[in-house]
Amino acid sequence: MSFRRKLSAEIQQQVRIRANFLCEFCHASKQWQYVQFTIDHLLPIAQGGTDSLDNLALACFHCNRRKTDQTNAIDPKTEQSVSLFNPRRDRWNEHFIWSIDGLIIHPRLN
Numbered sequence: 001m002s003f004r005r006k007l008s009a010e011i012q013q014q015v016r017i018r019a020n021f022l023c024e025f026c027h028a029s030k031q032w033q034y035v036q037f038t039i040d041h042l043l044p045i046a047q048g049g050t051d052s053l054d055n056l057a058l059a060c061f062h063c064n065r066r067k068t069d070q071t072n073a074i075d076p077k078t079e080q081s082v083s084l085f086n087p088r089r090d091r092w093n094e095h096f097i098w099s100i101d102g103l104i105i106h107p108r109l110n
């Protein structure tokens, strides 16, 4: 069983402001979501992650539910383990691009 520490209100607000109130994974706006955004530990506490700002990211319900406590996933094309997008380390525009109609996020292919 994992023990969840409550982040201070000040830290939570710093994370929200830094993210411009957008999910840092899909860029959905907090304004249009009916489920409250959560603050994700990029490296989970159980794996040695901390509550420092460098390890926190604002995430919408959907992104947080899909990411869970993973930091890596299997690339279906190469079948290799790869790091998941980390908004503290990676630049969103280098990894993703919006469809022309603005409805779908596509991966940038190298």
Ligand SMILES: [Zn+2]
Residues within 6 Å of the ligand: 023, 024, 025, 026, 027, 028, 059, 060, 061, 062, 063, 064
């Ligand atoms: Zn999201």
